[in-house]
Every structure is written in C-alpha cells, then in structure tokens.
Amino acid sequence: MGDVDQETELQGFSTRAIHAGQDPEPTTGAVVTPISLSTTFAQDGVGNHKGFEYSRSGNPTRTAMETQIASLEQARHGLAFASGLAAEDNILRLLTVQDPSKGKRILLGNDAYGGTFRLIAKVWSPMGFPWSAVDLTDLDALRANWPDDTGMIWLETPTNPLLTCFDIEAIASIAHERGAIVVVDNTFATPYLQQPITLGADVVVHSATKYLGGHSDVVGGFVATSNDELAEKLTFTQNAAGAVPAPFDCYLVLRGVKTLAVRMDRHCENARAIVDLLVHHDAVDRVLYPQLPDHPGHEAAAKQMKDFGGMVSFTLKAGKDAALRVADATSVFTLAESLGAVESLIEHPGAMTHMSAAGSPLEVPDNLIRLSVGIEDAADLVDDLATALDTI
DSSP, X not given: OEEOOTTGGGSOHHHHHHHTTOOOOTTTOOSSOOOOOXXXXXXXXXXXXXXXXXXXXXXXHHHHHHHHHHHHTTOSEEEEESSHHHHHHHHHTHHHHSOGGGOOEEEEESSOOHHHHHIIIIIIGGGTOOEEEEOTTOHHHHXXXXXTXXXXXXXXXXXXXXXXXXXXXXXXXXHHHTTOEEEEEOTTTHHHHOOGGGGTOSEEEEETTTTTTOSSOOOOEEEEEXXXXXXXXXHHHHHHHOOOOOHHHHHHHHHHHTTHHHHHHHXXXXXXXXXXXXXXXXXXXXXXXXXXXXXXXXXXXXXXXXSOOSEEEEEETTOHHHHHHHHTTOSSSEEOSOOXXXXXXXXXXXXXXXXXXXXXXXXXXXXXXXXXXXXXXXXXXXXXXXXXXXXX
C-alpha cells in the first residue's frame, strides 16, 4: 500500500504527479522509477526487512504508483490492482467484514458501467448481498426510500455512459447519517477534475486502464481512501486475494499519470468542440455532456469539477440502426471499447460495453453513441464525426 506524507500534499497537482512516490533511485540516482521485477526480497534477519518481503504483498514499483495516485486524490492511502473490476471486487469485500448490523445491501445508481452492474448483480447478489438501483439525482427520494439494510452506496459521477453527475457531498452526508460506506468511481473525472475524498467519499475507485494510464496499453485498477480502518481491511484482502498488478503495468500507469493534467486539458477542450457540432446537428436528438445547462447534474458538476471531461454521449433521432451506421462510419474515431486514452474512440454501448445491463434498470437507449474524445487535432475530430453523421 502506498501512503502519502503531509509535505507532498502541499505541492501542486502536476508536481505531485511527477514526483510523489518517485524519488530518484538511491543506488544509481535513476530519475525514472525502476521496474522492480524481483518476486522476493532479502531479509537481514527473520522478519527484519527493508519494507518488502514478497511481491504480492508489496513491490517498490507498485508502491510508487500507489503513493503517486493517492496523492492526486488527496487520500492518505492508495492500493493498486490488476484491473478496475479487481479493485471493485476488493471494495465489495468490505461488506463481508464490517459490522453485520450495518447491512449488506448495495445501492447503485441507475446509470453505471455495465461491468460494475454485472459484478454486483450477477456475482455478489447471488452470494447474499442484495442491490437496488436508485436515482441519485433525487436526494429527497433517496432520503425517503433508503433501505434499512444498506451497507454501501456506489456512485459514478459522471456516469457511464449517460454522463449524469451527482452531488457527492450531499449523498455522502445522507449515507453517513445511515451508517453506509460511500464509494465513488472517479474514472471519468480523474483526480485532476474531481477529488471525491475531499467531498466526503470513503473510498475512491478507478479503472487505471482509462485516463490514468492514458495510452490504451495497460490494464489496471486503483483504490484510494483516507479512512485508516478501511485501508487496513482493503490492504489485507489485496494481499489475501492477490489480484495485484505486475511491476511493468505499474510502471506504465506511473508514466501515464505524469501527463494526466495536460492530457485532461486537451480532452476537455476537444470535447467542447465535439459538443458544439452535435448540439447544432439536425440528426442528433440529445447531447449528453455535463457542461450543458440542461444536463442532469449540471449544477453538481459545476460545483465539484474543475472542468467537464472528455466523454461525450448523444442519441440519434433515427434510432438504433442509424447509431450503428454512425459508429461504423468514422475513420479518426476508432470503433472500440474502453476510453480515456490519447486516441478518440466511438462505441454503441447497448451492443458493446453495456450489453450485460440489457433488460435491467440500467439498460441504456439503443440509439445512444458514446465518444471518448482524444487529444488529436479538434478540427479533424469534428470533420470525421460530421462526415459519419452525414451517412444517416
């Protein structure tokens, strides 16, 4: 587990991204954090080691990554995992070790990543951990209809794929009054745009595969918390279950995060150019982007985010077939799953990333297209999407 010291937290975001947990290697002075491939570490005596024993339990490259990202999330503790879903599974295990009187139910927003839905509804629910889908934009309804057996509330903000934004501070207050753990998936916003720990979240989770890695070349997950008790439990199950990333994967995320701030600025700038095209296009039914005043949760996003992100979704008036044609007609936007990397991606969520949610309260519209807007030249992206829309 990577822990953050108080002095580091006083520095600016990009300074921490480049330096937190990444001091020059003491023997050679190497500026870049070495990839430590050793699986075991020599001990001076039984139980007397230099902080590392066995690489599943802790690895120098992994610790550097954990410290780096925890610092950016303004959290005291960070833990790395082999994937975003491995990180989520580890968080859900908190329900097995907390006071049974606090309940086992998981409240999930009614718009969420299909993989999260699948893990909660198809893996954890059959094991005795029920779940409910709730509208997290309606705080009065959340207060009035809170299930007594709730142990955890799970929210993405912005959500995947409808980009709805929720008031983290308000939801955390409601949940804490009722004794529930508050988990925020910060994958879309990234710590550059939003720090949920500062708004009352107990745990933050990322698919490090996305914006943190930023180059579509590594799969990883990350968990941050400032709750010492939760950190101890999360660390125990991280080691006990063993879903940890390889040192080279940690190195790739470390490298990616160093440019997170400059990449996110470009992602946001390009997304606004795409939104400007879409809101004025006759074929488009609705544009989903948090900066738009009529977008669900716009006020929450404006309050708690530095900018509005690089993800854009929209629906088409002509329906599913038109959406499939547009998704298949771009050339600069690549038709592919995933998101958050330097290249722009386009997908049809209903037939791709969110197929597992079909027939559930989280089913997405079949005329929906999701864009991960990359950092190419904005004019090329606008021209490419405009040409694709003209195929309808």
